[in-house]
Amino acid sequence: MLVADDEAMVRAGVRAILARDPGIEVVAEAADGHEAVDAVRRLRPAVALLDIQMPRLDGISAAARIHDELPGTAVIMLTTFGEDEFIGRALREGASGFLLKADDPRELLTGVHAVAAGGAYLSPKVAARVIAGLRTGRMAGGAPPRAALDRLTERENEVLALLGTGLSNAEIAARLHLVEGTVKAHVSVILGKLGVRNRVEAAIAAHEAGLAARPRH
Structure with missing residues (x-):
């Protein structure tokens, strides 16, 4: 490093x-x-x-x-x-x-x-x-529009929900019974669809959308 x-x-x-x-x-x-x-x-x-x-x-x-x-x-x-x-x-x-x-x-x-x-x-x-x-509202920074969240697939919503709880790719993969590379690919697609720059902004979006509080399995 x-x-x-x-x-x-x-x-x-x-x-x-x-x-x-x-x-x-x-x-x-x-x-x-x-x-x-x-x-x-x-x-x-x-x-x-x-x-x-x-x-x-x-x-x-x-x-x-x-x-x-x-x-x-x-x-x-x-x-x-x-x-x-x-x-x-x-x-x-x-x-x-x-x-x-x-x-x-x-x-x-x-x-x-x-x-x-x-x-x-x-x-x-x-x-x-x-x-x-x-x-x-001091750090909202422009939440992704509802339409952007609606474009996520069911699996992407599951990944986003777990991402919002602070889990790493490996932890998400274990929770959803996926390989880590697949989770990494899902995260990249999620960032693109939501128009956010990183996992932290995606996690904030998950919280604002109420996803992180109710991750699905």
């Missing part, structure tokens, strides 16, 4: 946390957004961990480029800033995860594994803000 932050001490601290897990390998570091995007282009890591405020190219803009050019790399935002504006922008621009630097270090390890497995991950503090934002 890639670790990008303009503060060397923060990068060192993150690497020290990640080194606790033998299943995670840091293949590169970056001190700004441009370096991060270039490193992802060269190395194609499974996960890119990006700070939001970096010189030359901020983390959210870097996340958008990675999502558009290199969708095989999942992006997690790791930042001091937990304001709704940053969370909403990051998720709309393709981030699959959002963590705060004040979170428990175990959240970092959990988040990396979750997005590497094709899932999405919000730390509990961030998830609480997203839920509150949905309830008040």
Whole structure:
């Protein structure tokens, strides 16, 4: 994975946390957004961990480029800033995860594994803000129209419902007795039909449509 932050001490601290897990390998570091995007282009890591405020190219803009050019790399935002504006922008621009630097270090390890497995991950503090934002309309961000949801097949609705509960592709596959590759294909079709950029936005759509609360089997 890639670790990008303009503060060397923060990068060192993150690497020290990640080194606790033998299943995670840091293949590169970056001190700004441009370096991060270039490193992802060269190395194609499974996960890119990006700070939001970096010189030359901020983390959210870097996340958008990675999502558009290199969708095989999942992006997690790791930042001091937990304001709704940053969370909403990051998720709309393709981030699959959002963590705060004040979170428990175990959240970092959990988040990396979750997005590497094709899932999405919000730390509990961030998830609480997203839920509150949905309830008040601050983070609605334009829900997919009902017609878009109606275009989903029965199987796609089942996948979306489980995706809305935060399950990874492998977990959805096990629940629906499918192979993981089939679930991945369904997720890609769902994103296209709903006109959303990532799993997090699809999960939000599932909640707004009332699907996540009643997954079908």
